[in-house]
Amino acid sequence: MSVTIKDIAKLAGVSHTTVSRALNNSPLIQEETKERIRLIAEQLDYTPNYSAKSLVLDRSYNLGLFFTTLSKGTSAGFFYEAIRGVNSVIQDRYQLIVKGIDDYTSFHSITRKSFDGIIIVSQSDDDQAIIDHIAAKGIPLVVLNRPVTTSGVLNVLSDEEQGAFLAGSYLIEQGHTRIALIEGRQGFKSAQNRKDGFERAMEHHRIQVPQAYRIPGLYDLESGHQAMQQFLTLKVRPTAVFCCNDEMALGAMKAVSEAGLQVPQDMSVVGFDDTVFAAYVTPALTTVRRPIEQISKEGAVRLLGNIENKQHETEQLLLKTELIVRESVRSLSI
Numbered sequence: 001m002s003v004t005i006k007d008i009a010k011l012a013g014v015s016h017t018t019v020s021r022a023l024n025n026s027p028l029i030q031e032e033t034k035e036r037i038r039l040i041a042e043q044l045d046y047t048p049n050y051s052a053k054s055l056v057l058d059r060s061y062n063l064g065l066f067f068t069t070l071s072k073g074t075s076a077g078f079f080y081e082a083i084r085g086v087n088s089v090i091q092d093r094y095q096l097i098v099k100g101i102d103d104y105t106s107f108h109s110i111t112r113k114s115f116d117g118i119i120i121v122s123q124s125d126d127d128q129a130i131i132d133h134i135a136a137k138g139i140p141l142v143v144l145n146r147p148v149t150t151s152g153v154l155n156v157l158s159d160e161e162q163g164a165f166l167a168g169s170y171l172i173e174q175g176h177t178r179i180a181l182i183e184g185r186q187g188f189k190s191a192q193n194r195k196d197g198f199e200r201a202m203e204h205h206r207i208q209v210p211q212a213y214r215i216p217g218l219y220d221l222e223s224g225h226q227a228m229q230q231f232l233t234l235k236v237r238p239t240a241v242f243c244c245n246d247e248m249a250l251g252a253m254k255a256v257s258e259a260g261l262q263v264p265q266d267m268s269v270v271g272f273d274d275t276v277f278a279a280y281v282t283p284a285l286t287t288v289r290r291p292i293e294q295i296s297k298e299g300a301v302r303l304l305g306n307i308e309n310k311q312h313e314t315e316q317l318l319l320k321t322e323l324i325v326r327e328s329v330r331s332l333s334i
């Protein structure tokens with residue numbers, strides 16, 4: 001017979017309501033009591049019965065984690081770190097439902113009965129329709145990655161434009177003046193922010209970037225590979241390439257190697273995101289660290305607080321990006 005909340009309550013000498021609140025990390029319960037109840041639950045090998053809890057407390061115990069898309073432009077590293085960040089916060093208190101927004105033909109199934117709260121990892125202005133729907137339904141909502149002004153929505157994002165500015169400026173400081181750009185996926189806000197930051201760095205240092213040095217990418221390995229192949233056919237090649245994410249940078253580095261050349265001796269490469277493989281490729285990739293996992297954690301913590309306190313705060317949290325210098329850029333200044 002499975003262990004119930006009442007069994008834990010009897011051993012702990014508290015009410016079953018106190019046990020429920022403690023296991024859901026309610027701020028109404030003292031930390032000492034929470035820890036004692038968690039220890040008893042662990043010893044009894046207690047497993048939450050989400051269906052029963054939902055009926056009693058009128059909650060679904062489902063949290064939605066929605067991405068703009070799961071098939072186009074969402075890199076594996078970005079996807080993994082976002083899920084890991086959220087999951088590390090919610091642990092076993094909620095069931096996490098991961099969806100692509102572009103999979104929905106209508107939003108009628110997204111209700112307070114189906115989700116206690118939702119996190120949207122937004123990359124496109126087109127996501128505003130689902131954001132407005134969720135907000136209108138009164139479902140606690142956090143939007144990550146893209147700035148929004150919707151009332152009652154928590155917003156957590158990183159300063160991507162400044163990160164790209166740092167990357168472009170670093171290449172110039174290393175003596176590069178022929179600098180190319182592999183852009184992100186068209187229509188994604190992150191792509192525009194990174195392009196804007198790069199261009200601001202070029203303008204600040206009075207560096208001209210010809211049209212031949214600008215190629216659109218798709219945030220994947222193949223588009224980075226193809227873009228670098230095009231750069232290598234130019235009569236006057238760039239000496240450095242800024243890629244708007246690490247996957248395109250990795251594809252670009254492969255194209256350099258296939259051409260019988262080397263990074264960074266013949267071509268310097270900089271990425272963006274600092275995904276898990278960036279430090280382990282050869283040469284290790286110089287990139288901009290965007291704290292995806294931290295952004296996701298911050299969003300999840302704030303969402304759970306709003307669910308518990310039944311609040312709908314309007315707040316924006318901006319996290320810094322950081323240039324991580326490794327081995328993929330050659331200095332021409334020496």
